[in-house]
Amino acid sequence: MGTVPRDPGGDNARPGDSGGDRRDRALSKLKTKYPKTARRIMRAMVEHLLRKGSGTTDAVRLTVPMDGANPKVTGCIRALAFAGVIKDTGKTEPSRRPEAHGRRLVVWAIRDVPTARWWLSAHPDLGGAA
Helix, strand or coil: CCCCCCCCCHHHCCCCCCHHHHHHHHHHHHHHHCHHHHHHHHHHHHHHHHHHCEECCHHHHCCCCCCCCCHHHHHHHHHHHHCCCEEEEEEEEECCCHHHCCCEEEEEEECCHHHHHHHHHHCCCCCCCC
């Protein structure tokens, strides 16, 4: 008898899923588990992009304390793209964080300034840790 191969998607896999589907479901779970940290990360990203024009998640990882949250919650900024607040510029840059080992990161930019400002006013900081 052979061994049963491990399901690469784990309990997050569903028939017909793409890797992006599994990623988006996992990020949604992290955003639910760590709502305060996720909100801080999203707000910090929008504020950073409004100030600088473009940037990667490195900018928020350096400024937003994780407070015990899984660092992968940083991926929740993708929700800002789905909401039309930010956009993928089509460019990537290597991460400057040593623990990321030069992994390529998406360079994001504001899609629409009034929408970004509205998003910030409609999504205040939730306060407290994690």
